[in-house]
Amino acid sequence: MSASLLGTLTIGQAPRADITPILEEHLPAGVECIHMGVLDGLDRDTIARRFPVLPGEAVLTTRLLDGSAVILGKSAVREAVQAKLDQLEQLGCRTIALLCTGEFHGLGCKRAWLMEPDLLVPPVVTALTVERQAGILVPLPEQMASEGAKWRALARPPVYAAASPYGSSAAQLTAAALELKAQRADVIVMDCMGYTEHHRRIVREATGLPVILSNALLARLLAALL
Known part of the structure; x- marks a missing residue:
């Protein structure tokens, strides 16, 4: 099992042309990847x-290879995620990154180091914001409630807006960002692996606020680990 073999797992179809360039920008030289x-x-x-x-x-x-989006029932996804994690371990991955910010419970690997964004991003945001107001941008309005528990450690309850990275126009993304600013957000967290640097720039330019891109944060943490 090679320490430099990284496995990535998306809940969509791999490879993710929108996410892998962000990972590759930060990963150390010599790291090989298996995308699943x-x-x-x-x-x-x-x-x-x-x-x-x-x-x-x-x-x-999530996103398919043709760039289109699908909506999935979360309970069925969880079992499939664990099965794919097992496969990546069998292929020799020492470190595995889950490319989904959704909150899952009970995932695990026997030996591999599993990086779960729902366990990594919220504590970092909590430490950065302290008493400031966090604004959370999610793809779907339904996720404001279903994914809200992972932000419970924030000193102030977050405010929310929704705009999908897989189909929203720049105008729709801007409107969602301004909605967060109107709710007095001090920092915006893009809570989906599908948001890219392009989306971050739109939100930053529209609001003038700091913007945390979840996949870039994950990439930096992976780089430190690897």
């Missing part, structure tokens, strides 16, 4: 059958 996705090799009909959105269930959204 929960939806690899599946068509839309199969995805709908295997990951249905059930009434009252939390949802996740």
